[in-house]
Amino acid sequence: MASRAFARSKLSILASGLFRGISTTPIKASLLPVKPKLSAFEIDSWKPICGFRLYHDGRPRGPLWRGKKLIGKEALFVILGLKRFKDDEEKLHKFIKSHVLRLLKLDMIAVLVELERQEEVTLATKVFNVIRKQDWYKPDVYLYKDLIIALAKSKKMDEVMQLWESMKSDELFPDSQTYAEVIRGFLSSGSPADAMNIYEDMKKSPDPPEELPFRILLKGLLPHPLLRNRVKQDFEELFPEKHMYDPPEEIFGAR
Numbered sequence: 001m002a003s004r005a006f007a008r009s010k011l012s013i014l015a016s017g018l019f020r021g022i023s024t025t026p027i028k029a030s031l032l033p034v035k036p037k038l039s040a041f042e043i044d045s046w047k048p049i050c051g052f053r054l055y056h057d058g059r060p061r062g063p064l065w066r067g068k069k070l071i072g073k074e075a076l077f078v079i080l081g082l083k084r085f086k087d088d089e090e091k092l093h094k095f096i097k098s099h100v101l102r103l104l105k106l107d108m109i110a111v112l113v114e115l116e117r118q119e120e121v122t123l124a125t126k127v128f129n130v131i132r133k134q135d136w137y138k139p140d141v142y143l144y145k146d147l148i149i150a151l152a153k154s155k156k157m158d159e160v161m162q163l164w165e166s167m168k169s170d171e172l173f174p175d176s177q178t179y180a181e182v183i184r185g186f187l188s189s190g191s192p193a194d195a196m197n198i199y200e201d202m203k204k205s206p207d208p209p210e211e212l213p214f215r216i217l218l219k220g221l222l223p224h225p226l227l228r229n230r231v232k233q234d235f236e237e238l239f240p241e242k243h244m245y246d247p248p249e250e251i252f253g254a255r
Helices: 004-025 073-084 089-098 105-117 119-132 141-153 155-167 176-188 192-203 211-220 227-237
Strands: 062-066 069-071
Touching: 069 073, 069 105, 073 089, 073 105, 089 119, 105 119, 105 141, 105 176, 119 141, 119 155, 141 155, 141 176, 155 176, 176 192, 176 211, 192 211, 192 227, 211 227
Parallel strands: none
Antiparallel strands: 062 069
16 A cells, blocks of 8 residues: 555656646747738738739730630731721732731731631632742642631632632642532522532542532532432432431422
C-alpha cells in the first residue's frame, strides 16, 4: 500500500511540474504567414487613377475572332471599306488599288473568307481575282470551292460558270459537294438543262460518285420525268443497294 501511495504522489508531482512548465513557456510565433493589413492605397486600388484602371476589365483587346479565323485590324478596315464603296465602281476600284493590294497574304485570304461568310459574293469575287494575280498565289481548289458554293447559294450562276471554267483551266476538279451545290443552284434558278450539263460533267470526274448530287437532281427533276429517268437509271446502276423514293405519278403527272 505504501508503495502505491508513493508512486501516486510521484506522478502528481511530475504532472504539476509539466503543466507549470507549459503555462510559463512563451508561445512561439506562428510559422504560417499572417496576411498584413492592407494599406489605404491597396484598398482603393480598384478606383481609376488618371482615367486608367489597374486591372483588365474583361473587354476584348487586339484582333477580333470571326468564325475561328483571326482577322487583323487591317483586314477589318478593308472589309468595311469594300462594303462602303460597293455601289460606286470608281471608288471601289481606287480602294482596291490603295488598300487591298497592300494586304499580306493571310489578311487577303481572311478578307475573302469573311466576305463569303457575310454573303457579299460580288465583293468576294473581286478580292479573289486580286488574289489570283499575286506572286504567291498557287491554284487552290478550296478557294475555288468556297467561292463557287457561296455564289451558287446566292443564285449568281453566271459568275459560278466563269469560276467553273477558270478552275478547269487551272486543272482543278470539283468535289461532290461543289457539284451538289451548283446543281442545286441551277435547279433553284429554274435551269434544269444547265443542272444536267453539270451532271454530265460530274460523270466524267476522276473521283468516285457520291449519292448527294444524285438525290438533289432526282428531287429537283420531279417536274421533268424524262430527265429524271436518265438520272434514276444511273443512280440504280451505281448504288444498287440504296433505296430511292418515287412519289405517286398523280402528284406530279406523267409526261
